[in-house]
Amino acid sequence: MQLTGKTALVTGGGRGIGQGIATALAKAGANVAVADLEGDIARDTAARVEALGRRSIALRVDVSDPASVQRLIEETEDRLGPLDIAVNNAGIIGIHSIAELTAAEWDRVMAVNAKGVFLCTQAEIAVMRPRRFGRIINVASIAGKVGFPDLSHYSASKFAVIGFTNAVAKEVAAEGVTVNALCPGIVGTGMWRGEEGLSGRWRQEGESEQASWERHQKTLLPQGVAQTPEDMGQLAVYLSCADHVTGQAIAVDGGFSL
Numbered sequence: 001m002q003l004t005g006k007t008a009l010v011t012g013g014g015r016g017i018g019q020g021i022a023t024a025l026a027k028a029g030a031n032v033a034v035a036d037l038e039g040d041i042a043r044d045t046a047a048r049v050e051a052l053g054r055r056s057i058a059l060r061v062d063v064s065d066p067a068s069v070q071r072l073i074e075e076t077e078d079r080l081g082p083l084d085i086a087v088n089n090a091g092i093i094g095i096h097s098i099a100e101l102t103a104a105e106w107d108r109v110m111a112v113n114a115k116g117v118f119l120c121t122q123a124e125i126a127v128m129r130p131r132r133f134g135r136i137i138n139v140a141s142i143a144g145k146v147g148f149p150d151l152s153h154y155s156a157s158k159f160a161v162i163g164f165t166n167a168v169a170k171e172v173a174a175e176g177v178t179v180n181a182l183c184p185g186i187v188g189t190g191m192w193r194g195e196e197g198l199s200g201r202w203r204q205e206g207e208s209e210q211a212s213w214e215r216h217q218k219t220l221l222p223q224g225v226a227q228t229p230e231d232m233g234q235l236a237v238y239l240s241c242a243d244h245v246t247g248q249a250i251a252v253d254g255g256f257s258l
Contacts, residue, residue: 003240004029007080009072011063011120012090014041016189017139020229021087021236023048028237030085031055033076037062037090055080063090063116073123082131085240086124087182088117089139091157093191095150095201106153113157114164121168125177132176135240138165139232140181142253150201158183162249169247178246180239185253186217186226222255 008025012018014036022032026049034049034056036042042058049056057079062068077083092112094105117138128134143151144158162181169179192198192213199213207215217226231252239245251257 002029003085003237006030006084006240007033007076007082008085008087008240009033009035009076009083009124010087010089011035011061011072011116012139013045013087014038015045017184017187017229017232018087018089019045019048020231020233021089021139022233023052024230024233024237025085025087025240026052026054026056028240029054030240031080033057033059033072033080035059035061035072035090061090063088063120064111066119069116069119069123072120073127077127083124083127084133085135085137086120087137087139087236088120088124090116090120091139093151093154095196095198096153097150098152101153109153109157110160113154114160117161118164121164121179125168125172128177129172129175134172134177136168136177136179137236137239138179138181140165140183140249142183142185142251142256144181144183145249145251145257165249166247173246178239178242180246181249182232182235182239183249183251183253183257184227184232185251185256186221187229187232188213188226189229192216192226220256221253222258225254227252227254 008030010022013034034045039060046056046058140161141158165181203212
């Protein structure tokens with residue numbers, strides 16, 4: 001699968017899954033615009049892409065702001081050429097029981113995870129449609145297929161991404177643009193790791209964060225091991241090359257959703 005000469009955009013590309021996807025696309029031949037709310041980490045990923053022999057730019061974006069998203073698309077095309085592939089990966093999480101969850105926290109997560117995907121997809125389709133070619137990949141989650149306790153607002157935002165993706169795919173299916181959702185499983189990035197991540201917050205009494213992380217892999221995943229950002233990159237490359245796959249929500253989750 002080769003993406004030589006294609007222009008790709010990855011939001012939330014500064015770390016973790018976004019960085020894994022950006023480097024996978026570069027390895028397949030694409031030039032990559034790396035966008036993130038934090039410019040410094042976007043520049044780090046862009047440097048990794050350039051080290052692979054591809055062109056790359058680092059851009060700051062607030063995906064919840066329509067003007068910021070529009071500037072992102074314009075600058076990507078001005079500097080790297082017509083946009084072929086877009087991975088809308090930017091997302092945030094909060095861990096709160098329903099009793100603790102506030103309206104402000106609900107809005108904070110929805111603004112990035114759901115509204116941000118909407119704004120980016122809308123702007124991307126606007127430039128892809130006239131060319132009758134485009135590959136849009138919206139990063140959802142297994143939490144968009146199965147609800148998790150303490151993650152009701154996060155799950156709701158990811159369910160929204162999957163429904164939105166399916167609906168938009170039907171709108172543009174005859175216009176050369178595919179729209180799919182990638183659903184990561186348990187990946188050892190900031191959502192899961194650390195004292196404030198899920199493995200830290202869901203520890204049993206007397207259990208270390210590391211032990212909790214290992215236990216959750218064994219109990220939640222039939223394969224017994226976590227997935228990696230590189231795993232997500234492999235699926236992103238496939239979906240970028242697949243002409244006849246659209247409207248799907250594909251899990252890379254070690255069998256969790258079986």
